[in-house]
Amino acid sequence: MDKKIESLSDLIIKKLDDIYDPEIPVSIYELGLIYDVRISEKMDVKIIMTLTSPSCPVAESLPEEVKNEVEKIEGVRSAKVEITFEPPWEKSMMSEEAKLELGFL
Secondary structure, eight states: OOHHHHHHHHHHHHHHTTOBOSSSSSBTTTTTOEEEEEEOTTOEEEEEEOOSSTTOTTTTHHHHHHHHHHHTSTTOOEEEEEEOOSSOOOGGGSOHHHHHHTTOO
C-alpha cells in the first residue's frame, strides 16, 4: 500500500474511533460498524458501514456525520458512505475493548 494512502487510512480510522453511536457509549469503529475503508489514488474515500439494526434511529444522521468528519481530514478529497446490512451486524463484531466496556466479557 502506498505510504500516503496508508497514513491517510490511519487518520481515517482514528477519526472513526472518535464517532460514537448515540445509543451505545462505544465508538462506531470499536462496535464493528465499519466494514471497509477504501481510498482511491485521488484520495477519494469510500466507507462501507452498517448500523446495529435497520430501524436504527440515527440511520439518516450517522452516515452523514461519518462522511462530514472524514471529509475534514487533511488530504481527503471526498468521502462517500455506503450502508449495507450484509452481513448483518451482531455483537461478535465488536472489538474486545467494546465488549469489555459494555460488560459482555
